[in-house]
Amino acid sequence: MSHRRESGAVPPWVVPEPSPRKRTSQSEIHQEDTQNSRLSNDGRHVPGPETAEEKRKSLASGETHENQRFQSQNQYLHIIGGEIVNNDCMQKANLLIENGKILFVGKRLDVPKNIPTIDASDLLIMPGGIDIGTYIQNDTFDFDENGYASTIKEALLGGTTTLVDTVICPRGRLPVDMLCRQKNRTKNCKLWCNIVYRVGLLEINDAILDQFELLVKQHDVNSFLFFVSGHEETNGSKGISPSGIKRALLKCRQLGALALIRNVAAWSSTDSPVFDSNISSETSEKKTIELAMQLAEVSNCPVVLTSPSNPAAVEETVRFRRQLPPVHVQVTCTPGVLMPTLVNGRQHPSQFLPYLTTGDIMAVSSDQAGTNRPMGSARLGAVGQRLVTVWEAGVPSGWLDPTAFVSVVSANAARYTGLYPYKGRISPGSDADLVLWPSNSLTQPGTGRPIMVLLRGHVMAREGKLADCSTEVGPYVTVDGSPQETNEPQPSGEVLKTQPFPMPVYSAVLATDRLRRRYPTSTGTEAWSMKVLTGELDPCIPTADTVTESEPQGTSLPAVGPVTTVPKPSEPGESFGVRMVHGHRDLHASGFSLSGAQVDDNRPQRSGIRTSQPPGGQSRNPLW
CATH class of the missing domain: 3.20.20.140 (Metal-dependent hydrolases)
Incomplete structure (x- = not known):
């Protein structure tokens, strides 16, 4: 085989060096701006999508596309200092809400400037209740x-x-x-x-x-x-x-x-x-x-x-x-x-x-x-x-913790109505239906109450009253540290659509259906046993094929007494879910059981072969 290369080909062991980055001068930037700009039909000067000077300033300031996304006309709300409570965990984190949806959950969030902020220090942030x-x-x-x-x-x-x-x-x-x-x-x-x-x-x-x-x-x-x-x-x-x-x-x-x-x-x-x-x-x-x-x-x-x-x-x-x-x-x-x-004056x-x-x-x-x-x-x-x-x-008596409280008043109801995790959970993508609860009520009975209620990111209630301008309690909404006047809340509820299944x-119901179709013998009220699940032994319920015990052949007299029916023994190869090669023990498809039972245990095993050849006689097998 020829190993000749064509003229000008680079050998595979040669690593090419990267070309030096070209520096753009101010004159070239000005020339690029001139080329990007264009004139409209009426003679107006229309700039291009993004000039080179704007690119240079954007890269110099460190702005990314993620930050540029916050510059659109969206409604944001930033909640800081609170402890988020879900049905499975509690964590100290901040929330960023965009247009009524939870956008980010974390400690160090990249948030836009000049957005409303709520300081939820010493407060529990829980999902809104579902009745x-x-x-x-x-x-x-x-x-x-x-x-x-x-x-x-x-x-x-x-x-x-x-x-x-x-x-x-x-x-x-x-x-x-x-x-x-x-x-x-x-x-x-x-x-x-x-x-x-x-x-x-x-x-x-x-x-x-x-x-x-x-x-x-x-x-x-x-x-x-x-x-x-x-x-x-x-x-x-x-x-x-x-x-x-x-x-x-x-x-x-x-x-x-x-x-x-x-x-x-x-x-x-x-x-x-x-x-x-x-x-x-x-x-x-x-x-x-x-x-x-x-x-x-x-x-x-x-x-x-x-x-x-x-x-x-x-x-x-x-x-x-x-x-x-x-x-x-x-x-x-x-x-x-x-x-x-109260029973007879005793609690x-x-x-x-x-x-x-x-x-x-x-x-x-x-x-x-x-x-x-x-x-x-x-x-x-x-x-x-x-x-x-x-x-x-x-909660104060110790029967429930905050996560269990969220489960019984919100999360489980959301699961059974098909609204989870959009309702009943605080995570990215969920609806911003939130309840702010005082954390000191964990140990002080009589202080548990909703401090603030939010519906789709809008403050609706404070301390059991509508959050209008006259309400002067609860955490304030601030912009760059200065309090912001709260607009009078308006009814913003909706009729939610729920889906079947x-x-x-x-998920558990469909799993039970699959097991019942696969193991039809295990539909009784008794507990499922290992032999029913693995199909290793005879089924518990007799099949339709029965064998009638009668007198031996050669006698014409009918059987005396009641005729008993016994279930027909199933062949090992007919066991569903078991692949069997007749004549051999299939160790790969016989299944596993703690008892060590195999599908062919009812067949006697031949431990050796006895020959009838006399000593010194003719034998085709040299090992005999």
Whole structure:
């Protein structure tokens, strides 16, 4: 082979030196500016996109494209000195908000000049609260436009920035008509919070089930509330019967919606005009829980049991959720059950707090019914006192830490409504719905309250009042150290759209479906065993192919006594998920078991070969 190179070729072992950088003189810069400029049709001098002199000044000042991006007409807010609290961590960091979205989170942020700044020293910065269960606008209660706006404003002042409002469909009406009516009625109302719509049903029939798909795909509804009676429908029953709720859960599972179940008796005890209050609450609640567990296991639909009145209900859901395969069921409670109770003049702690600590109760909802403000002790459970009540009941006493508090009042509700992480979390890309909380309330009971509430980066409330110019409390908004006057806040809430199949919920549901399709024998209530999961031994349930034991051949008499059927032994090669080469032990595809069992253990192994050749006889194998 010839190794000759062409004339002028550079050998591969020669490293070329970089050419020296050319220095641009002032005359060349002026000539480049002249070439970049141009004349328009009317004779005006129009400069080029960026002259060389501007480039030189930009490079000399150290500006980058990241800094140049801040020069656009965007609305910024810089929060410094606070401690950010999410459901999984706490960190000391600053926030930069751009147009209602969190842009950066960190300690040393590159921020533009002359932007509003809030000093959040000694304050906790938490995501805005999400109330997963309210019943504010319904025909069952007296609807008033002003009362509706004031109720939503009260929720905002209390630190709640998103409400999940349930539109209850009366008997004989269709849910699509009721939802459209409620949306049109509140179109002109002042929305101080974000609103998510849910549909509540009192009955199930074919006409209502046919509208489920329309509600999910066109009206952005991904959750339904069912009022269950716990027994078959009769003339005196007021809720949905077990047969009806089973059809509804299967439909929700098909469409990727979340099913919420509420006991009729518990709803009757809240002085609601929907049902009569002559139902035994404890008996009906027990039947409702048993029904919900059984149907959730059959349909594999995620279910949320709302507002139980007895801790035994939570224990029952915990037992079903921890079995194998698990039942996807969660529990929500109201703030009122978290406060201590007085029995014979003695104060007793709440029995629901331990379940809130362990995560067995995933969220706390206000269950605000109508626009009437409760009085007395019921005031603690109102929509505006939800965050304060949960904080005072759990955090100073040590039952909850700030991260767990964020989980039960915001993050978990955002997961189950499909809004996470845009809601319920402080991270780049999330909505700037924030609540500033005093950090000294961690150890001082009675001081927990929202100091400041922000909705999409706008200061809406300070110390329980609207953040107008007359409010002289709370952290100030400053520009270069000088206080800035706060504009009067305007209602900026929106109706949020939710999508089906929220993955924080349905990821586990889909995984259970895959396991049930792969291992059809493990659909009982007993725990899954290793032999069922690996498919190494015989299946637990007999197959359709059976073998009948009879008399030996040669006798014509029928078998005496009952005929017993035994399952046909499956061949090792027929075991699903196991690749088998007949005649050999397949060590790669036989699986792993702590017991050391193999798929061909039922076959005897030949430890050696015995030959019949006499000593000194003819043998083709020299080893014999």
